[in-house]
Each structure stands twice: as C-alpha cells, then as structure tokens.
Amino acid sequence: MMHSPEMFPVPLLHLEQTDSTNHYLKTICDKSSVTELTTVVADYQTSGRGQRGNSWESEAGKNLMFSFVLYPTFLEARRQFLLSQLISLTIKEELDRYAEGFSIKWPNDIYWHEQKIAGILIEHDLTGCCLGRSIAGIGLNVNQTVFHSTAPNPVSLYQITRQEHNCLALLSTIMKRIQTEYLSVQNGEEANIADRYRTSLFRGKGMHRYEDLHGEFMAEIIHIEPEGILVLQDDKGQRRRYAFKEVKYQLL
Known part of the structure; x- marks a missing residue:
C-alpha cells in the first residue's frame, strides 16, 4: 500500500491489488476515523462489482478503479440521488475534455455514444433520517485496448482518443472536481445539478x-x-x- 503523493488533492491510498476498493474502504472506515474524501485506488480488483450485481472487467494497471468516502449528514436519505447525479456529472464532464459524445445513462453509468466507459456504485449508511456515510466506487476504462468479458459494449478512453493517459493524473483532476462540487452542495448551491444532469442524459431526446x-x-x-x-x-x-x-x- 502506498500513501498519496504530496500534491494529490485528497488523502489517497494506492493498492496494487484488492478484492474491491469499496469493500477495502468500508473495512477501514468501520475500524477507524477516516477523513472525508479519502480515496482508495487499486491497480487490479479481483471482485469489482457494478450495478445489478454485475462484475467489472479491468486489465491490471490499465484502468481506474477507485472509491472515496463522504459523510453527507446534511442530506436526508430521500435526497441521496443528488450524490449520484453529482458524481456521474463529475466523471462525464471530466471526460468531455477529451472528446465529444459522452452522456449519463440513468441512473449513473457513463457512455460514449452507445458504449459504456464507466460505472458507478454508491453504498449508503444512514444516521436517523439522514445519510451518515456514503462510499462511491467508480470503474473507468482508461488504457485497456481489448475486452474479453461478455459485456456487450465496453470502450476505453484510449480507444476513443488513440492516446494513452496517466491514470493517477486523471484521478487527481476527477477528485478535484468532486471536491469542488461536493462543497457547493454542502453550501446549498445545488440548483443547477438537476438541469445539468437532465441535459447530459443518454438518449435524452426522442423515442x-x-x-x-x-x-x-x-x-x-x-x-x-x-x-x-x-x-x-x-x-x-x-x-x-x-x-x-x-x-x-x-x-x-
């Protein structure tokens, strides 16, 4: 396990391998006090999970598999979808810097045209009627060139741009965006999130x-x-x- 580079925007734990970054982060959060936005990134996951119980294929060292923790005690549990919108928008809008054609497939998969580039899994713990802790796990295909699973439509940033990308540098910019967006929500500045999400939706227009x-x-x-x-x-x-x-x- 390697701790964060000094210039990384949030506390970072870098693992060579783990079963699941969500599970690893949950375990350390259960045992001790962990700073908000602490992020765990792994070069390889043996049991990465996606939505609907699916697994997430990722070649070792080629992609981003990371999780981070939030303590959104200011949010009622019924408003938890706001975090899903915030996180998916952050990933989508960061990817917009590299190419056109990215969208959010409801509720929070990230697509490039008709192909999936990222998945998000958020697990919440409640404190009364509010969210006590939220752990968000993201799998983002970055430099993988060949996919072998039965998933019908994967794509990577390399396949889109024909360039290799530094995974930790990309993670740094993503976490800076999340930090900024999350602070805005904490301060009650969330008015445009729903509108941005709606205009970013996969197949958002037409039948x-x-x-x-x-x-x-x-x-x-x-x-x-x-x-x-x-x-x-x-x-x-x-x-x-x-x-x-x-x-x-x-x-x-």
Missing part, C-alpha cells in the same frame, strides 16, 4: 426502446424526479414512472 416486466415499448424521457424516479412517455402518450432496476434500455 427509444425500453423493456419492463410487461415487455418492450418505445418511449421518451420526460423527467427525472428528485428521488431518482425515471419518468417516460410511451408512443401511446402514457406516462410511466420507474425506480432503478424496474426498466432497462434496449441497447443497439
């Missing part, structure tokens, strides 16, 4: 194919409610509301 328990249908995104509920309007004019995992995009 697209979805699937729920009743089958496939065509619909367009109408609204994202503050609690994270996705509101669609189908091609028959009917509005449909979905919580996470209740509806799937049909990908190309």
Whole structure:
C-alpha cells in the first residue's frame, strides 16, 4: 500500500491489488476515523462489482478503479440521488475534455455514444433520517485496448482518443472536481445539478426502446424526479414512472 503523493488533492491510498476498493474502504472506515474524501485506488480488483450485481472487467494497471468516502449528514436519505447525479456529472464532464459524445445513462453509468466507459456504485449508511456515510466506487476504462468479458459494449478512453493517459493524473483532476462540487452542495448551491444532469442524459431526446416486466415499448424521457424516479412517455402518450432496476434500455 502506498500513501498519496504530496500534491494529490485528497488523502489517497494506492493498492496494487484488492478484492474491491469499496469493500477495502468500508473495512477501514468501520475500524477507524477516516477523513472525508479519502480515496482508495487499486491497480487490479479481483471482485469489482457494478450495478445489478454485475462484475467489472479491468486489465491490471490499465484502468481506474477507485472509491472515496463522504459523510453527507446534511442530506436526508430521500435526497441521496443528488450524490449520484453529482458524481456521474463529475466523471462525464471530466471526460468531455477529451472528446465529444459522452452522456449519463440513468441512473449513473457513463457512455460514449452507445458504449459504456464507466460505472458507478454508491453504498449508503444512514444516521436517523439522514445519510451518515456514503462510499462511491467508480470503474473507468482508461488504457485497456481489448475486452474479453461478455459485456456487450465496453470502450476505453484510449480507444476513443488513440492516446494513452496517466491514470493517477486523471484521478487527481476527477477528485478535484468532486471536491469542488461536493462543497457547493454542502453550501446549498445545488440548483443547477438537476438541469445539468437532465441535459447530459443518454438518449435524452426522442423515442427509444425500453423493456419492463410487461415487455418492450418505445418511449421518451420526460423527467427525472428528485428521488431518482425515471419518468417516460410511451408512443401511446402514457406516462410511466420507474425506480432503478424496474426498466432497462434496449441497447443497439
């Protein structure tokens, strides 16, 4: 384990290998007091997790797999989606510096056109009616050139830009953005996050194919409610509301 470079914007623990950066960070948080925004990054994860229980493929030393801790005690639990918006926007807007075509696939996957470049998993602990601790884990494909898993649509920043990128330098700029955005939310300056998120959505305009328990249908995104509920309007004019995992995009 290596501690952070002196110039890194937040406390950093750099691991050669771990099962999961989320699990590693949770373990040390449970045992001792850990400074907010402390970040754990690993060159390789043996059991990285994504949303819906999926695994995250990552070639050793090629990508960013990291987690960081927040103590958002100022946020009611019902407003936890605000953190998901903040973090996904931070990743998406950092990637915008390198190319066009990035978007956020509700609730918080990051896509480049029709291909997935990053996934985010946030785990919350409650203190009463508020969030006590949140650990966010991010997998971001940076320099990997070949993917072997059954995932249908992975892509890396290298494949997009045809250039290799310094993973720790990229992590540094991401964490600076997160630090700034999080401080703004702490200070009550969150008015534009929902608007930025809405305009950054994958397939945010027009009719697209979805699937729920009743089958496939065509619909367009109408609204994202503050609690994270996705509101669609189908091609028959009917509005449909979905919580996470209740509806799937049909990908190309």
